Amino acid sequence: MNMIAFDLGASSGKIYLGSFKDNMLNLKEIYRFQNSCIQMNGYLYWDIISIYANLEKGIRSCIQESSEPVVSMGLDTFSNDYGLVSKSGELLSCVHCYRDKRTQTHRQEIDRILSARERHFLTGNQIAPCNTLMHLAAMRLEDSGFMLDYADKLLFIPDLLTYFLTGCQISEYTIASVSEMFDFKTGSFHPRILDAYHIPDRLLPTVTMPGTVVGNLSNALCEEWNTDPFPVITVCEHDTASAFVSAPCEESSVIISSGTWSLVGIEMDGPVINETTCRYNLANEGGVPGRHRLMKSVMGLWILQEVQAYYNAIGMDISIPEMVQKAEAAKPYQYLIDPDDPIFFTPGNMPLHICKKCELLYNSAPSGVGELVRCVLESLAFKYRWAIEALKEATGMSLCDIHIVGGGSNNRLLNQLTADICHRTVYAGPENAAAMGNVIVQLIAHGQIKSIEEGRSLVKETCPAVVFYPREAEAEACEEQYKKFVELISK
Structure with a gap:
């Protein structure tokens, strides 16, 4: 069986074709592109349009390369960054980079609302300027807070790309858990954090665990790429x-x-x-x-x-x-x-x-x-x-x-x-560890292997x-x- 793994890092994006046959795991890089944040008027952004265009090219290349039908794909990326989507499904603004200066600018004001210590004991997260909460709080403290009131959903980057591919909106657990808004006790977003920083809870979709089938590629993409529909699976998206x-x-x-x-x-x-x-x-x-x-x-x-x-x-x-x-x-x-x-x-x-x-x-x-x-x-x-x-x-x-x-x-x-x-x-x-982990979770979701331990044994054999x-x-x-x-x- 063949699967696609998309791994987006801060310096490059890679699309792999993973195959599992005769109890052997193989991973082949099919497509790679450069990625970097763009500085514009003192702010840092990701070119999410280019990232998505390259993702499409990579998926198409994998479909063409695969000797048998692709059975699923999974996406993993860096954490914290997000896009805001309207009710009609439109991306409302550029996607800021986690290194953007706006969180540093407002750090003292953010800490006055809830102290760093209190936030750590509520969420267990590190306190860092890159965290999602810091960026949302900075939006409220600048003149862009209105976007949080107007937007319908906040989607972390891998969830945003999954939405573009499938039309389905979720918050995957591993990437939600590092946002500085998550409550490990309840398995959902923390109301104390959301209330303190005026973040509407309706923005955040249901938290979904790794190994869940989100939805199939859209009919339009399947028709364009001349492929049968196959599902996107929530891997460990972080x-x-x-x-x-x-x-x-x-x-x-x-x-x-x-x-x-x-x-x-x-x-x-x-x-x-x-x-x-x-x-x-x-x-x-x-x-x-x-x-x-x-x-x-x-x-x-x-x-x-x-x-x-x-x-x-x-x-x-x-x-x-x-x-x-x-x-x-x-x-x-x-x-x-x-x-x-x-x-x-x-x-x-x-x-x-x-x-x-x-x-x-x-x-x-x-x-x-x-x-x-x-x-x-x-x-x-x-x-x-x-x-x-x-x-x-x-x-x-x-x-x-x-x-x-x-x-x-x-x-x-x-x-x-x-x-x-x-x-x-x-x-x-292994060097391509994130993509390997991506494929292992897909294999578990398909019932091809039973556990992470079994997946790690495959990695040992494949990449000593x-x-x-x-x-x-x-x-x-x-x-x-x-x-x-x-x-x-x-x-």
Whole structure:
């Protein structure tokens, strides 16, 4: 049987054709397109029209490529962003990017309505400027709040794209759970949050669990593509949740979904909300039933992507692998930064931001690409260890190895630094983890496999992990530098 998996990230969109035959899982990338936020008049937006047009092209290509009828498709994307739809089904406005400055502008006013602490204990979510709630609250505090009163429905990006394909409107659980508006106790949106920020509850469709058939492709699209109707299934629509599904790990493993963001987390039976999760700003996030996630969001390879974008913009074309190669030759532990410093959150001249921060901390700055990239990668690995220590403290669990999945699992230097600095064996891969998880949930929905464990066994056979062991020779230096890093970020 053949299935389509759409995986939209902050830097690219990928459409895969997944096949399951003779108890073997195969995933083939059929179509890819570039994706990035667009700055216009001081605001950041996604080109949702272009995203949808590319989605259509990808689906058509998969139908043409498939040797047998496609039986279903699933969509997963980054979280928090949404479109507002009228009663007639029209998209009412541009789709803002989660990095848009409007939430930072109104942060103090938003916190005065309900404190960050109160919101964390109500929702279990991290408090972050990217959260859906922050953007809706900012709309109320600006002159665009009227749109919330006029709109009929708010649809998160994967639900919006599903609506364009099927005409059906839902809020998928994993992506709703990270909006800072969700109540894990009731499994629905939290009335206290909605009332406080004047968000009409009619905007939010019924929460739907992963593995649910939403509806078939519209008749118009089936006719245009000369295909029989097939259903769209709610997979774990939050791409991090999908990536975690495919991580071939054991209990008590740490999973890092490494890409534009680095999401450092563990799987739990249910939410963990306490003083420690509040202090460390940890996030409770929904997953496949029985696989709740407790997470720490780290800025991730976004910083590296922005460094590359700056160099390319000034005519110094350089790839990420070339940057990492230069970092390997640079002297270790010269400069460390906190990757989650707000200065690194928005697009801009990232090398300048890093150098300014280092000047402030060290009275000197990285010289050249190698030192700059080494600074970023070492800092990320130290922040991973800090996040793991926070997860241990919040849960009392004894955490063992680390599984790195997603595009960042190809970064061998970061993988080795993570093993050395965290004193844990690192298993890297699969690279296309979100798409793998997407297909696994579709297979479970079709009754082809019985469980996530069975799906992970398929991933192990399909994509054997690359293993990185902590080097004993690095242990003393790593320990000394970690103490310096903790002191640095505590300031």
